[in-house]
Amino acid sequence: MEQKTDIYLYVENICRAAKEASRAYGATSTAKKNALLCTMADQLMADVADILAANQRDLDAAEENGVPKAMMDRLKLDEKRLSGICDALREVAALPDPIGSGERTVRPNGLVIQHVRAPLGCVAIIYEARPNVTVDAAALCLKTGNAVVLRGGKEAVHSGTALVASMKKALVDNGFSPDLIGFIAQTDRAGANALMDMRRYVDVLMPRGGKGLIRAVVENARVPVIETGAGNCHLYVDETADLDMAVKVAVNAKCSRPSVCNAIETLLVHKAVAPAFLPMMAEAMAKWNVEYRCDEAACAILPSAKPASDEDWDTEYNDYILTVGVVDSIDAAIDHITRYTTGHSEAIVTRSIENANAFRARVDAAAVYVNASTRFTDGGEFGFGAEIGISTQKLHARGPMGLMALTTDKYLIDGDGQVR
Numbered sequence: 001m002e003q004k005t006d007i008y009l010y011v012e013n014i015c016r017a018a019k020e021a022s023r024a025y026g027a028t029s030t031a032k033k034n035a036l037l038c039t040m041a042d043q044l045m046a047d048v049a050d051i052l053a054a055n056q057r058d059l060d061a062a063e064e065n066g067v068p069k070a071m072m073d074r075l076k077l078d079e080k081r082l083s084g085i086c087d088a089l090r091e092v093a094a095l096p097d098p099i100g101s102g103e104r105t106v107r108p109n110g111l112v113i114q115h116v117r118a119p120l121g122c123v124a125i126i127y128e129a130r131p132n133v134t135v136d137a138a139a140l141c142l143k144t145g146n147a148v149v150l151r152g153g154k155e156a157v158h159s160g161t162a163l164v165a166s167m168k169k170a171l172v173d174n175g176f177s178p179d180l181i182g183f184i185a186q187t188d189r190a191g192a193n194a195l196m197d198m199r200r201y202v203d204v205l206m207p208r209g210g211k212g213l214i215r216a217v218v219e220n221a222r223v224p225v226i227e228t229g230a231g232n233c234h235l236y237v238d239e240t241a242d243l244d245m246a247v248k249v250a251v252n253a254k255c256s257r258p259s260v261c262n263a264i265e266t267l268l269v270h271k272a273v274a275p276a277f278l279p280m281m282a283e284a285m286a287k288w289n290v291e292y293r294c295d296e297a298a299c300a301i302l303p304s305a306k307p308a309s310d311e312d313w314d315t316e317y318n319d320y321i322l323t324v325g326v327v328d329s330i331d332a333a334i335d336h337i338t339r340y341t342t343g344h345s346e347a348i349v350t351r352s353i354e355n356a357n358a359f360r361a362r363v364d365a366a367a368v369y370v371n372a373s374t375r376f377t378d379g380g381e382f383g384f385g386a387e388i389g390i391s392t393q394k395l396h397a398r399g400p401m402g403l404m405a406l407t408t409d410k411y412l413i414d415g416d417g418q419v420r
Contacts, residue, residue: 007186011194015149015201017179019122022147025180026119030097033143037093040170041086047166048082054162055131062155070259070319075129075155085135091385092139098403099145111415118410119145120203126192126217127208129155134163136386138181144406147180149202151195154187161185196221208389211316226397228389231261231344232316233374236333238350239270243277245371246349247284252373255288259318261390262345262377266313266323268333274326278302290320297326313340330355334362341365343392345374366392366399
């Protein structure tokens, strides 16, 4: 038998403790869970100075290591952002608790069968430089009676440590085990590999981050995985589009927060409107200094653009970089999206009901938009209070994952001596 390393044992102890804590916590009443989440929000704001100081350590290290500005934006916390995170905690507390909800049927033999929602148990998440994920994930898991094990990226390790320490105070103050939130501060590959091997203690593992991280988890984990996050998102501007609307949608979808997974990476424009639309768009995006990587037809309209390589069409930049292509038809646009999509969010701007319906029906993605920005693919925007991730697979959950995605099926059967 292969000897376990110190890192493996460290991760195993965290996961074992979380799993054990989850067994008692799963039966906690909704009122107690809600009170816990509100206490957590208050505690985080009480610890704001310590949390922001820890975050500044991460920011300083990221700057020294040359982390791109767009990624720095993901990492940065300030009092306003922390307050928003705490507001999301309170919103989750106010949402209906799915645990125990379901349907009741009575069979002809008198058996009463209740199909209800139950906690998953112990949920683990591997993610990158997103401090807000630390709190959002804990909130959603705790609301649904689950324990959570968090393994963030090295860029946010100090922020994550401070946030988890604050939330553990709230757990203890409310009479719960601090082990309900496990935090793996070991951020090298060995720590992640150990977590992927914790099938005995972890019921489901969710990777949140870039394509490389997600692929590594999906291909190597022994724990059941929900694939999330990679967002090579597209916007297609149809020949019938309102061009002013299309500019507004494109600017928002690319420039409002380019580092997030629901930002577009590729713009496709029908050849009939490309000569008018692309200069309008470039003027509107000028203040962000967006870099364009274009096919031949788009390069002829945007002379400052770079020619796009084959790799560009398949890249999630998380930066102010946009790949642009000119297409002959909606069919060509859909074919391109089908080839390169990660199944996250895709959008069309059109005034044609026929084209809108074709796009909805034929584009295979978790979220398909007509005349709106892809930036709305978000648990908060969908009314979920927060999200634990955006699933790009089709089993168990798809799209922004809120409370319901953190539950499983359970059947409760009552009889009076029936036998089969």
